[in-house]
Amino acid sequence: MLNYRSPETRPLVSLNNAGVRRNGRWLVRGVEFSISRGEIVTLIGPNGSGKSTTAKTAIGVLKPDEGHVERVAGLKVGYVPQKLAVDWTLPLTVERLMTLTGPLKGREIEEALAATGMLHMAKAEVQHLSGGEFQRALLARAIARKPDLLVLDEPVQGVDFSGEIALYELIKQIRNRTGCGILLISHDLHIVMAETDTVVCLNGHVCCRGTPQAVSRSPEYLKLFGRRAAGTLAVYSHHHDHTHLPDGRVLHADGSITESCFPGDGHHHHEESEDVHDHDPDCGCGHHTRLQGFEQAEKRDA
Amino acid sequence: MLDDFFIRALVAGIGIAMVAGPLGCFVIWRRMAYFGDTMAHSALLGVALSLLLELNLMISVFIVASVVSLLLLFLQKRGALSTDALLGILSHSALSIGLVIVAFMTWVRIDLVGFLFGDILAVSEADIDIIWGGGILVIFALVYLWRPLLASTVNPELAEAEGLRPERARLFFMLLMALVIAIAMKIVGILLITSLLIIPAATARRFAGSPEIMAVLASAIGALAVAGGLFGSLHFDTPSGPSIVVAALALFVLSLLPVGRRLESASHSSYGGHR
Numbered sequence: 140m141l142n143y144r145s146p147e148t149r150p151l152v153s154l155n156n157a158g159v160r161r162n163g164r165w166l167v168r169g170v171e172f173s174i175s176r177g178e179i180v181t182l183i184g185p186n187g188s189g190k191s192t193t194a195k196t197a198i199g200v201l202k203p204d205e206g207h208v209e210r211v212a213g214l215k216v217g218y219v220p221q222k223l224a225v226d227w228t229l230p231l232t233v234e235r236l237m238t239l240t241g242p243l244k245g246r247e248i249e250e251a252l253a254a255t256g257m258l259h260m261a262k263a264e265v266q267h268l269s270g271g272e273f274q275r276a277l278l279a280r281a282i283a284r285k286p287d288l289l290v291l292d293e294p295v296q297g298v299d300f301s302g303e304i305a306l307y308e309l310i311k312q313i314r315n316r317t318g319c320g321i322l323l324i325s326h327d328l329h330i331v332m333a334e335t336d337t338v339v340c341l342n343g344h345v346c347c348r349g350t351p352q353a354v355s356r357s358p359e360y361l362k363l364f365g366r367r368a369a370g371t372l373a374v375y376s377h378h379h380d381h382t383h384l385p386d387g388r389v390l391h392a393d394g395s396i397t398e399s400c401f402p403g404d405g406h407h408h409h410e411e412s413e414d415v416h417d418h419d420p421d422c423g424c425g426h427h428t429r430l431q432g433f434e435q436a437e438k439r440d441a
Numbered sequence: 442m443l444d445d446f447f448i449r450a451l452v453a454g455i456g457i458a459m460v461a462g463p464l465g466c467f468v469i470w471r472r473m474a475y476f477g478d479t480m481a482h483s484a485l486l487g488v489a490l491s492l493l494l495e496l497n498l499m500i501s502v503f504i505v506a507s508v509v510s511l512l513l514l515f516l517q518k519r520g521a522l523s524t525d526a527l528l529g530i531l532s533h534s535a536l537s538i539g540l541v542i543v544a545f546m547t548w549v550r551i552d553l554v555g556f557l558f559g560d561i562l563a564v565s566e567a568d569i570d571i572i573w574g575g576g577i578l579v580i581f582a583l584v585y586l587w588r589p590l591l592a593s594t595v596n597p598e599l600a601e602a603e604g605l606r607p608e609r610a611r612l613f614f615m616l617l618m619a620l621v622i623a624i625a626m627k628i629v630g631i632l633l634i635t636s637l638l639i640i641p642a643a644t645a646r647r648f649a650g651s652p653e654i655m656a657v658l659a660s661a662i663g664a665l666a667v668a669g670g671l672f673g674s675l676h677f678d679t680p681s682g683p684s685i686v687v688a689a690l691a692l693f694v695l696s697l698l699p700v701g702r703r704l705e706s707a708s709h710s711s712y713g714g715h716r
Contacts, residue, residue: 200601218602225595229470230649240592240603290602 150175151214151288151320152197156206159192166192168205169344172337174288174320179310181323181331181351183375184341190324191221193341194290197322217286219277221293221324225265233268233276234261237283251283255309270297274306282313289313290322307332307371333373340375342383351375446562450671453564454685456572457625457637458663460579463656464621465638465663466645467614470594470652474639475525476513479532480615481622481634483509485539488556488626492549493542499571499623506619509535514615559630559682561671568627575624579617586610591652629682640689641666644696666692 153173159166167189174180174197182190195201196208198216225231237248252258255275260268268276274294281289291310295303311334314321325331331338331351340346351373382390390396468477487502494501509531516527543551552560564572583590592600593607600607625634641663642655649655669692670685677684 195598195602198602200598216602216604218599220596220599220602223596223599226470226472228643228646229594230646230651230655231595232651235651236595239595240588240600240605284603 149211150209151211152322153209154193154197154203154206155209157193157196157203157208158205159189159196159201160204165343167196167341167343170196170206170339170341171345172339172348174322176287176320177314177318178336179314179321179323179332179334180337180339181325181335181375182339182341183325183328183331184346185328188342190341191292194292194322194324198288198290211287214288215284215286217281217284217289217319219274219281219289219291219294221296223273223277227266231265232262233257233265233279236265236276237280239280241284243283247283247285251279254282254313255279271299271302274298278306278309282317285317286319288320288322292324293326294323296326304371307334310334311371328377329375330372331375333371335373335375338375340377346381347378349375349378446564447671447675449564449566449569450561450681451668453569453572454561454628454667454671455664456569456576457621457628458641458667459660460576460621461625461637462641462645462658462660462663463583464579464617465640465642466652466656466659467590467594468618468635468638469642469646474635475528475532476510477618477622477635477638479513479528479535480506480510480618481626481631482532483535483539484622484626484631484634485556486535486542487539487623488551489539489542489546492546492551499626502626503619503623505535506622507616510615510619514612555630556626557630557632558680559626559628559633561628561681561685564627572624572628575620579621582613582617586613590614629685633682633686636686636689637663637666640686640693644689644693647696662692663689 150173154170157170158168170189170193172180182193184190192201196203198218199208199210233252234248237243237251248261249258252261255278257272257275257279260272260276265273265276274297278291278294281291289310294310295306298306310321310323310332313319314334323332323335328340333351335351337348338351339348352375380391384390384396388396468474483505484502487505488498490496490505491498491501513524513527513531516522517524522530543549543553555563589600589605589607589610592603592605593610597607597611600610621638622634625637629637642659644662645655645658649658666689667685670688671681673679673688674681674684
């Protein structure tokens with residue numbers, strides 16, 4: 140063949156120095172990452188750090204105001220948005236939701252609903268579902284169309300801890316079975332899906348990136364989460380060369396303070412460490428809150 | 442034997458109800474009732490301009506309603522005022538400018554009440570051709586646009602991400618609304634068009650298990666309201682446009698009664714079996 144570069148070796152999506160500007164403010168800037176077939180990329184970061192904006196830019200819902208985004212031609216996306224409210228006046232069953240954006244065969248619908256454990260709810264109206272059931276129905280809809288790239292914006296919101304583990308298991312199976320690329324947005328700053336290939340930590344720009352550390356390797360986390368969770372979850376340790384101050388300014392490692400981040404920030408310090416708390420917990424960067432929540436929950440349970 | 446004018450009114454009214462049903466479903470799903478009102482109110486400006494410039498009435502109403510909806514899209518993008526405030530400004534200023542222009546044209550006498558409340562009994566055979574021709578065009582366009590419109594009603598970003606171009610669907614939807622308002626103005630009048638869009642669709646909701654069934658039911662309920670209203674207006678000698686709306690309201694109230702509830706709970710218990 141003349142064109143030897145098969146689609147499998149080219150990234151499905153790659154962002155090069157991408158930035159989105161709204162009302163004179165940069166929502167996110169200098170974002171660089173790519174997703175290939177079979178790869179899982181997790182975006183993490185505090186609220187308002189531009190995770191959803193970045194994901195929407197990657198799939199073409201938003202146009203970048205600087206830099207550029209490349210997608211392979213004919214990329215088929217399956218998207219689970221962060222917030223989706225179906226108006227009460229719209230009669231929509233789970234089954235009808237499945238073919239919302241394109242026709243499907245009956246068998247494809249059944250397979251996707253069975254995979255997410257929603258087959259028994261096929262005839263239920265979506266407004267009657269619980270938060271977790273609705274998330275699973277949306278996931279079923281996104282995978283039924285057999286996408287090249289699955290984009291999940293906080294898929295575990297409103298789902299309890301064991302549900303979260305089950306959902307991550309399911310996402311892993313989808314990736315292994317279909318070989319699609321997955322862009323996952325996590326509300327959690329430290330605990331990510333163990334199968335994640337790359338974690339990108341955002342706070343208006345890429346703060347740091349790296350690979351997560353399997354929980355099962357750390358006895359402390361094994362105790363904290365239990366054995367079932369340990370194979371599914373992973374710990375991501377942040378290595379920042381700067382701190383975000385409460386007023387929005389940025390304190391850099393060399394002691395200088397600037398109004399915002401430099402697009403080039405965060406591309407240093409890639410070494411891995413066992414210790415999550417390698418910077419001061421009171422730093423105000425917001426990266427510690429969730430973990431403290433876990434510890435408190437454990438104390439209550441004890 | 443019914444008179445010819447009555448048959449014509451019935452045929453025209455049912456033609457309007459047929460297209461108003463599915464379009465009205467989108468109006469309530471997308472929470473655009475006030476938007477429909479605004480477009481309808483701007484129709485009077487279209488009437489005034491057609492008299493001033495000696496244009497075809499339906500064409501000038503269609504153009505003015507389209508321009509008003511595009512103006513709204515443009516102002517929404519600027520984001521200075523909330524949508525409902527913008528709608529309030531556009532709606533009543535278009536209506537008022539229309540009335541002022543009419544007042545300046547001392548050489549014409551127009552039946553303002555006829556435009557505000559419609560005059561279905563004056564429908565001609567040419568009107569019926571336009572209503573059914575335009576109506577079938579709108580139905581075909583809706584069938585073609587159904588998937589992108591429904592998907593972007595649920596979530597525009599989802600539709601965009603999965604390649605359905607929601608902006609284009611929304612633009613076409615607004616043009617279809619303008620077309621239906623231009624055609625329907627003569628039947629129920631400027632002030633009552635939105636009710637023919639909304640009330641049958643709201644009535645259909647309680648009995649519908651899918652968006653498609655709701656659209657078809659809304660058409661059927663609208664046609665029933667037109668027939669009921671026209672026979673009522675003949676029998677009680679009441680104005681025809683308002684009588685149609687009252688008939689639609691009566692059907693809506695009926696759907697809220699216990700009989701309606703029983704139907705509804707029966708359809709819900711079939712879901713219950715799956716839970």
